[in-house]
Amino acid sequence: MLTFNANSRLNKDAVIVFLTEESAKSKKWNFKNLSLSKDILQVISAKQFLANEGEQFPLVRGKQVCLLVGLGKRSDVTKTSLRTITSQAVLSPFLKKLKSIDIVAHEQNEATIIGIIEGILIGGYRWEKYIAKKSAVLSKSICILSVSKKIYIDTIASxxxxxxxxxxxxxxxxxxxxxxxxxxxxxxxxxxxxxxxxxxxxxxxxxxxxxxxxxxxxxxxxxxxxxxxxxxxxxxxxxxxxxxxxxxxxxxxxxxxxxxxxxxxxxxxxxxxxxxxxxxxxxxxxxxxxxxxxxxxxxxxxxxxxxxxxxxxxxxxxxxxxxxxxxxxxxxxxxxxxxxxxxxxxxxxxxxxxxxxxxxxxxxxxxxxxxxxxxxxxxxxxxxxxxxxxxxxxxxxxxxxxxxxxxxxxxxxxxxxxxxxxxxxxxxxxxxxxxxxxxxxxxxxxxxxxxxxxxxxxxxxxxxxxxxxxxxxxxxxxxxx
Ligand SMILES: [Zn+2]
Known part of the structure; x- marks a missing residue:
């Protein structure tokens, strides 16, 4: 289930943070949770996470998992790669048992938000009517932070x-x-x-x-x-x-x-x-x-x-x-x-x-x-x-x-x-x-x-x-x- 929330606090079971190589290097993020920013900074400074295309790095903070997801170079991000990487992130084994996920997008424009929502809803779709053990991501509660309600509702509808x-x-x-x-x-x-x-x-x-x-x-x-x-x-x-x-x-x-x-x-x-x-x-x-x-x-x-x-x-x-x-x-x-x-x-x-x-x-x-x-x-x-x-x-x-x-x-x-x-x-x-x-x-x-x-x-x-x-x-x- 995808819910709309413009001002959610980063307090869910999991947070997915998308970063391009450039945004990782610039070390500028607008996270409300400062301690999280500090942890991310440490991982990047130690070159444990480079934000390569499709790269995933789980930062475990107590019971919460922060999954850093790389998109590669900003100019290389395509409609397809954004959707594919989003679907891989929400289906990630690191988040398997976690029920509620916040997503921090790397950019706030319309195309990016639509891409992420489609990555979740279209990329997360699985045909499991006749399978006892369901795996679908759509049973999780997922929230994308700070986006326009209209884009959210229209994309979910589509x-x-x-x-x-x-x-x-x-x-x-x-x-x-x-x-x-x-x-x-x-x-x-x-x-x-x-x-x-x-x-x-x-x-x-x-x-x-x-x-x-x-x-x-x-x-x-x-x-x-x-x-x-x-x-x-x-x-x-x-x-x-x-x-x-x-x-x-x-x-x-x-x-x-x-x-x-x-x-x-x-x-x-x-x-x-x-x-x-x-x-x-x-x-x-x-x-x-x-x-x-x-x-x-x-x-x-x-x-x-x-x-x-x-x-x-x-x-x-x-x-x-x-x-x-x-x-x-x-x-x-x-x-x-x-x-x-x-x-x-x-x-x-x-x-x-x-x-x-x-x-x-x-x-x-x-x-x-x-x-x-x-x-x-x-x-x-x-x-x-x-x-x-x-x-x-x-x-x-x-x-x-x-x-x-x-x-x-x-x-x-x-x-x-x-x-x-x-x-x-x-x-x-x-x-x-x-x-x-x-x-x-x-x-x-x-x-x-x-x-x-x-x-x-x-x-x-x-x-x-x-x-x-x-x-x-x-x-x-x-x-x-
Ligand atoms: Zn035929």
């Missing part, structure tokens, strides 16, 4: 959305199915006056002809849904931003079945919809003054006698016929119908979609950058600025007319796979989506690499979902549009 997304992505696919997702959204929006909710059920999806979305779900025992939340935060009419998430609650690959080694983490395939839900939560708690459509296309790509088949030709909502060249390229089918449905019926000013779409994105960019594809450079710039400011990173890949040639089909107007295997699959998946947004300004974030940590911890993320996209979208909506 981390709540990130961690909600992680809870949804991390849980079993049969726990977080299409019905659960609907229930979660209903719960978030219930009683809110400026929000309306529309859910297209299987019957309505059939009637309206969202056949691509329906095809993907044919092998599932759960009903498909297109969930649309209409949030009116601005008195200005129109000017809607639509945020669309791929919500494949489990992706077996369909009849193009994924092999062992690739299928185990496929609960992550609703990471896009998860990010939409986390951002919805943040938008409400931060009272963002924009008009926004939050959209989740929710299906399961399962196998069984009803499953759709490789080679099927399906008529999309916008009228184009699509050859299903591969049933594992299902996310773009779900999104294509969701996008064209939005464009036709809601006419948003701009659309951004998020999807754990292609393994190719991991090949191109690895695990720390989401792939960005966009039809509008100005919009893409705003998305990249939000990515940079929030450390929810993204990197833009090219989008151009020539890519369309690779989507030509012998049997239909277009097919759902593009360039030959191994060649820029993220770009051809993006190109497929672009064929369904018309002239609407559009950006697409491929979060296949960033949404989930399947191996050892990465940056400040423990195992499992990272909530990729939530911080980026929250900042984009709040500050960049």
């Amino acid at each position: 981390c709540a959305g990130v961690n909600l997304t992680r809870d949804l992505v991390n849980d079993n696919a049969d726990v977080v199915n299409s019905n659960t997702i609907e229930k979660t959204i209903r719960h978030i929006v219930s009683g809110k006056k400026n929000i309306s909710l529309k859910i297209l059920t299987e019957k309505e999806l059939k009637k309206k002809g969202l056949n691509l979305l329906l095809a993907v779900n044919k092998g599932s025992k759960y009903p498909p849904k297109l969930i649309i939340v209409n949030y009116r935060g601005s008195s200005k009419k129109g000017d809607y931003t639509a945020i669309v998430g791929k919500g494949v609650t489990f992706d077996t690959g369909g009849l193009n079945l994924k092999p062992t080694g690739y299928i185990e983490t496929m609960r992550l395939d609703m990471g896009g919809a998860g990010a939409v839900i986390g951002t919805l939560k943040n938008t409400i708690s931060l009272k963002i003054k924009k008009n926004i459509l939050f959209v989740c296309g929710v299906v399961e790509n399962a196998i069984g006698p009803n499953a759709y088949k490789p080679g099927d030709v399906v008529k999309s909502y916008d009228g184009k016929t699509v050859e299903v060249a591969n049933t594992d390229a299902e996310g773009r089918l779900v999104l294509a119908d969701a996008l064209s449905y939005l464009v036709k019926n809601y006419k948003p000013a701009r659309i951004i979609d998020l999807a754990t779409l292609t393994g190719a994105c991991v090949v191109a960019l690895g695990y720390d950058y989401s792939g960005l594809v966009s039809s509008d450079d100005n919009f893409a710039k705003k998305v990249l600025a939000a990515a940079n400011d929030t450390d929810d990173r993204a990197w833009q890949l090219p989008s151009y007319n020539g890519l369309k040639d690779h989507l030509k089909s012998q049997y239909a107007d277009i097919k759902n796979t593009g360039l030959p295997k191994g060649a820029a699959g993220t770009m051809s998946a993006g190109e497929f989506l672009r064929q369904f947004v018309g002239k609407t300004k559009w950006a697409h974030l491929d979060i296949a690499g960033t949404a989930f940590v399947a191996g050892p911890s990465r940056m400040y993320f423990g195992y499992g979902a990272t909530g990729a996209g939530v911080r980026l979208l929250t900042d984009l909506l709040k500050n960049k549009l």
